[in-house]
Amino acid sequence: MNPYPLLLEPTFHERIWGGTALADLFGYALPSPLIGECWAVSAHPNGPSVVKNGPLAGKTLLDVWAAYRSWFGPLAADRFPLLVKLIDANDDLSVQVHPDDAYARAHEGGEPGKSECWLILKAAPGASLVYGHTATTREELAAHIQRGEWDRLLTRVPVKPGDFLYVPSGTVHAIGKGIVLLEVQQNSDVTYRLYDYDRRDASGRPRPLHVDKALDVVTVPACVPVVAPAVRHCPGATVTRYVRTRHFAVERWTVHGTAALDAVRTAFAALSLLDGACLVRWRGGELLLRKGDHALVPVLEGGAELVGRADVVVAYPGKAEEAALEAAAGRAPD
Incomplete structure (x- = not known):
């Protein structure tokens, strides 16, 4: 399949x-x-x-x-x-x-x-x-x-x-x-x-x-990390990356056209639609998502696109080598 x-x-x-x-x-x-x-x-x-x-x-x-x-x-x-x-x-x-x-x-x-x-x-x-x-x-x-x-x-x-x-x-x-x-x-x-x-x-x-x-x-003394969101402007979307660690990466996509979700060429993505509506389009078809919908986009040859106007949270799996936030906060990796 x-x-x-x-x-x-x-x-x-x-x-x-x-x-x-x-x-x-x-x-x-x-x-x-x-x-x-x-x-x-x-x-x-x-x-x-x-x-x-x-x-x-x-x-x-x-x-x-x-x-x-x-x-x-x-x-x-x-x-x-x-x-x-x-x-x-x-x-x-x-x-x-x-x-x-x-x-x-x-x-x-x-x-x-x-x-x-x-x-x-x-x-x-x-x-x-x-x-x-x-x-x-x-x-x-x-x-x-x-x-x-x-x-x-x-x-x-x-x-x-x-x-x-x-x-x-x-x-x-x-x-x-x-x-x-x-x-x-x-x-x-x-x-x-x-x-x-x-x-x-x-x-x-x-x-x-x-x-x-x-x-x-409990971590003593407390070590509360500071999040510094990074914003990038892509064709069809403005993407805010909040965090990227060895456990997960989380982004917020403001989609306003057709935006490439290229990351799913190599890793899955979890999508949560906070507002609006968009299509997830890939070589094999398309899936309509509306406000309140959640989807799992698996690894897809050729990637996928988000098409529409929507506010979407996209979460990816982390990688073992991505411990920059913990290191910046002075924490040893789990």
Whole structure:
């Protein structure tokens, strides 16, 4: 079978802090009024996307990865490397941290670590999030946590639509109430909660915390990278590259005509349409994408084109040698 772009059906995940903003923004038919996460491009067993078009309709992206490995390019990874989500924080998320690859492999049954990044799509007036901490030693960090001194420990930053933040493994973080964002992350579902505001779940029980593991993996002192977006003007599109690491590269394409998506000659790309509409055109055909659609463009001989007027987030797999951002931030590779 020849490779072709896959239109994907996302999965929706109920969360205690979720809401209905994803229906308002993208017209999704949500299965619950407490939807916190849309797993838009996912080959994770906890919520794989389903193919909606072509001969593979009805198969999951996990199935495609297993059966048509060459479609995804020459990757060394033993699993699909990315997970793209939309997140609706109708309330504050827990304060949390994610492990790096080495720690996760050792302690989480071989699951990879989790570095991630966020593009803010919507933010209520005054919205902010937790991004880093003030402790200078691990002992100081542990003491603040033991005494519940969260206001002294946590660093909060205001955000607005269009902001982009890179959240490498080891970063203490929490998405704040009133924020909707698109997240590109490693294909991992490992989260260690430090603090959850003493909330209780639907059964009245406190949600579990993972303080010991969190203390193992938090980067101390905090090292929050500065993102410097790079803009290039191409025929048919303006492209903003936000981040390029060994785990992923993320770009935002403002398409205003016909733009070449040449990268898919050698690597797959995950596309999320934030606004407008465009065709993905390749030698074998074309696929129409509208606002709220998500697609996986595999490796295609001759590449592909985006044709139309649209606001598109494009995510690519990273490469082992691309650790420039971590190096600039003074972090050793995972």
